[in-house]
Amino acid sequence: MPAEIATRAAPALAVEGLSYAYPNAGPVTKSMLSPSEGPNMTFALRDVSVTLSAGEFALLAGRSACGKTSLLRAACGLVPHFHGGEIEGSVHVAGLDAIASGPGELAAVVGYVAQDPETQIVSTTVAAEIELPLEMRGDPPASRARAVEEVALALAIPHLLGRTVDTLSGGELQRVALAAALVTRPKLVLLDEPTSQLDPVAGDELIWLLRRLNEEWGVTILLAEHRLERCLAAADRVIAMDSGTIVFDGSPRDFLAWAQRADTALETPAARLFSLAGIEPLPVGVRDARAILRAHEVEPGQGPRDGGPPAETCEPARSAPSPSAERGFRTGDPRPSAPTTAAEVQNLWVELRQGDEPHDVLKGIDLRIERGETVALMGRNGAGKSTLLRTLAGLAKPVRGKIKVSGEMALLTQNPSDYLVRERVGDELPGDGGLVALRVVGLEHAIDSDPRDLSGGERQRLALAIALAGRMDGDEMPYLVALDEPTRGMDRARRNDLVDLIEGLAARGAGVVVATHDVEFASVFAERVVLLGAGVVIADGSAAEVLSGGWYFATEVARILDLPGTITPEQGAACLGWEQPR
């Protein structure tokens, strides 16, 4: 059989008995590499076997550090050729041996898109970036020009071709990275949490763009994601990993049933809603959920026809106590003598230079945040969320308007690693003030650790402690604590830890403002949601009100039930009348 035909006939990805340890994972012996050794945390991958047929759209699920990224790296040749380490087993991509071939050779059959688009752009202009893999392959200019044009049209980015990459938004950059991965017409495309830095609009667009490419071009997709509710409906198959092994491989619906039993942190909100309400089967997306509800004679937007309360009886959900109060975290209020307002801005205008010209990023914002209040600041990329937080913290200067922060303010920016400079936690936070801050974030036990040895969530807590240190009056928090996109790349278990931390801060009297794209996260921690659009406040109200009143900035439950004020699975299940929230 000719090689080309053999390549076409081969599975897009065939992994067999793959075990892998990174070079810094400690000494590894032959016996330790044996799959029969059982769980061993030195391994990123342990005895992984999986085959993807051509044209499949597979979703790779699992908690942080479960081995998703390592599997993707093995499929594109970065593991072991770039990262080193010890490896056993075989990986074949479209018939090519990925362990014998390097990433350069594999680039002809596999494309890889990483989490952070900033780190995967190497050229100055968009056209050059997309063209680079073809140039490296030695394609003639005419062929390159056609391929660039076609992939740009497929991804709806021809208008970006003439721009420089430093003028693009995160969503645009991610599309350019995807274009560079697709331009060689690979058989397999690997994506590692590509939506983690995108707003809900751009994230949804990217997932459905992948589905369209999968259907029209026949590209096999292997997508690692934490926000399963966003992409489960687009997938043909789900592969779940835990501690470097594959623990589930099947259809999305079967996956939900498995997650319900094995790991509820992997449940989608829709599945949780149905599970609480006792409805079968579990839905893989909004459309599926609505169809199942109709089959159960429940019309979305109207509540159940029989056997449950009408929609108006969901009224208590709209004025339900805040999630923090439900969980009993609000143990005390600020001192009566202290101001109750944490921060206030009036008619705030901020101008930033974007490209050659200055632009108004914030346009007459009026906002007041009370102490003890938890506020989610939402909006698409570029809406002005980060700029508002930076202006409150004094990092950006307003051109007009008033800002009043009643007391101290702590801001944790998008990259917690920027705060970590020294090689010992105690050196970052010396003295009693530092110890108090460490205690607040629950890291006093790690005082002698190297920050680089902490988990992602612990590093984030440490960075927050650095921002808080010296800004507390005894156990009392600063008036305002702000976090900018703290859930990037976080699994749900870590997000729940963060919710607990935020609620703890609010309970001690801090007004907490969190800029986030994650509507499900906002629905859990926030009492109030402020929605920004192009520098102006376009909605400001209770989380239940704002997160149930739209499509993109609405929770999955809100999109399914379309009942005002119903945003969480617990509220939804109560509205459906089948089960009360816990």
Added chain:
Amino acid sequence: MRSPFAYTPRPGPLQAASPGAAAAYLGALVAVAFLYSNPLVLAAVGVAAALAGYSAGAGAAVRVALRMGLTLALLIVAVNALVVSRGDTVLLRLGEVPPLGQVDITAEALGAGAVIGLRAAVAMLVFAVYSACVDPDRVLRALRPLAGRSALTASLISRLVPVAVADAARLRDAARLRGPAAAPLGRAALLRRLMAGSLDRAVDVAATLELRGYALTRLDAARGGGPGHVRMRFKNLPQNLRARLAAPDTLRGAASSVGQMALPFGLPASYPRSVRHSPVAHAGSKSRYDGRFYCVGAAVLIAAIAGMILGADSFHAYPAIEIGLGAGTVALSALIVLAGFAPRRRDAR
């Protein structure tokens, strides 16, 4: 914030020209600046560069380069005046100034310093226009077949410099946001953190370059056996980098690591041979404006050389300032100023 010197695609002839044509044109202006000491000619080169920048839409780059260049020029004038006491026209006697000794400020030293400063400012101006108007991707593409390893280094630097600038801005912000009880940050700690972050970024960019096909497999010798169910040990590039960062001699380690990073990608192993030998690989980089820039560049250079032969570069600072302002010098200066209009679009006139 974007640097004014960063390349911005615009629909102008200078941006459309091939890197060779743009380099020939702007290189001719720089060459004149280094060939001549006559202030009139140097000023003409400066005017031509400024006109070229404005014509090409790079006004911001011209303004910033002028500010920086004139500041540098003033510094040079001051230093030259202090360290050189030659010249007939003493303007100020400062007496004994340790460690310079007897210092006399002379008009001639000021003039000589001004010429050196003007030359530096003009060179900065031309490079600013080049940086803002010539697509670095096209330059690198032109360089790759000739010097693959240098092109790779340039690729990494051209990507990592703006990233490092952005990282530095973020780190400065994070330093400002540290609580008063957190350990204060010195510049050395910040620099070390920036270096560590930049090298991590470099590893990411290097990985992307590998995925784009810059490198072919190179570890056959390192493998313990053939493919299949056998255990194999691979060298690890990123860990080497991080190990070096952990060492106290960070700078030496970093330099060494960057060197190591470049090695695996260099010619001849990594660069696709088909590109190196393809006669049509760079046909797409030509432009209809190339002829204009080659001609103007050649005209400027020929006129400058002819002018030198005919004595148009008459300038002497010592013992007394003598500036030749003959017809040849004026004509050459006028020609150079006219050359500044080369990047203008014809339909815009």
